[in-house]
Amino acid sequence: MEVIFKIIRQPENSSPVVQTYVVAAESSNTILDCLNRIKWEQDGTLAFRKNCRNTICGSCAMRINGRSALACKENVGSELARLQNIPSPEGKVNTIPEITVAPLGNMPVIKDLVVDMSSFWNNLEAIAPYVSTAARQIPEREFLQTPQERSRLDQTGNCIMCGACYSECNAREVDPSFVGPHALAKAYRMVADSRDSDTENRLESYNEGTKGVWGCTRCLYCDSVCPMDVAPLEQITKIKQEILAHKQANDSRSIRHRKVLIDLVKEGGWIDERQFGLQVVGNYFKDLKGLIALAPLGLRMLCRGKFPLSFESSQGTSQMRSLIESVEKEKGLGIRD
Template sequence: MAQTPSLAEESGSTPFSSSQSITLRIARYNPQHDSAKSFMEFQVPYEKWTTVLEAILEVKKHFDHSVAVRYSCRQATCGSCGMIINGKPRLACFTKISELNSNVITVEPMNNFPIIRDLAVKFERLFDTHHKIKPYLIRDDTEITTNTKEFLQSPEELEQYIQFSNCIKCGLCNSACPTMATDSSFVGPQALAQAYRYVADSRDKGKDNRLKIIDDSHGIWRCHFAGSCSQVCPKGVDPAMGIQLLRGYMLGFRS
């Protein structure tokens, strides 16, 4: 009779038995008592399918449990494990070591976000700017009220915004943005793309309200269409497209 391993046996097992290994350089920084960032190096075995997050968890399990990292779903859905991997913002759970083509993997906290510790950063500003653009349908009536039906929408109308509703608020776009690198007050590509998501929704009636919010010196006009946000988005949201289409509304090219 086959025996299934107990939970204790599973958690104690070593997941990688490969002869291949990489050097994982992890940025260590505690703003409470460190004056600058430093790096610790670990030799981590990996398989073809091993992700960077799994390698970090391997380090936590076998070498140094004090490494601070935020993660949850491990399938690019929760948006928790964004970090700079070999110089570019990526999701650690969505980046395989084998696709980086390097024997040295350097992981750092995302740029343009205050560091809590090591690889974990604060998301307060991202959530604040997200809330600022009113990320919900604005209209006087509601689907919940008795005697009203659900708001109807054609497939074509859905196509106008469905891409932008894939945003998981991981913050990679804000980390890659060159304007965010210098302007602390810029609303950022994440919030601007979400503003477009609701403006383009045929059920929404809050277009003028939202356009007024982003029509600011640190709002949509600070985007210079560098496109880095779209290149790093792990969900295909393409914030650069949303922002330019949104600006089309403001310039009168779209209605």
């Protein structure tokens, strides 16, 4: 069958343009197979990365029909089947199927489908993705782990650093200081590693501002596009749980936000927003600047009749409290994110 490939091409520091190619493809052909045929048979100037062709190296990550994926993993048949459930903007059915290919997001384009991944690697380095040097100085024996200890590293160890999660990250798009889901997934691998002796310092670093775990918007895009099921958001949540277990509510606003939210839901079934603002932003009336910052919002709410003078607990509050306490007890944690 014939398939139209619309490829977003872009020389460095230039505006992108769409170039169209028609490829005779089989359903089983991968997107990378088709790109190779375009380069070999139609246009040798097309630039893209590739290497193993077996979903191992992560080199061929790109955006395929609007989502980041590996070109060697996605095939024409499955991609066209997925597109059938997405109506075209014009509401028309194309007689010849189309596949759009674009470079990864959140990274500058070098040429065509090749992006500059410097920020990706620099942010990975920022979380110190290696077992601490203190642990490596033990000379007596090799670093032994039980099967249970090693199993905690399996999921994050599957990461091939393809950049798909980084490309789709909403937080990274609006906050350049956020290190990204790939780095934080690797960060949890360090926290979970029984051979590492720097856990406390790591948690302090990952807890800092919005560049660490608190910068995540929990949009789930990273989990949805990861080709290796690393589930970066799940790993970020695990780091948050470790931080919350080590910290008090007055240590930072991010920590208060999580702890106060759970406490208020346990108390009333839903959030008493009056108390939420005072306890989180105002730090239980201890943060004068925070309280002053709340004043304009409070006045606007009063003027518009949107400031509740009382709070009524929701129905089923006791059941909700029991459920939360059961989860906390089961997980051995004082709180869950």
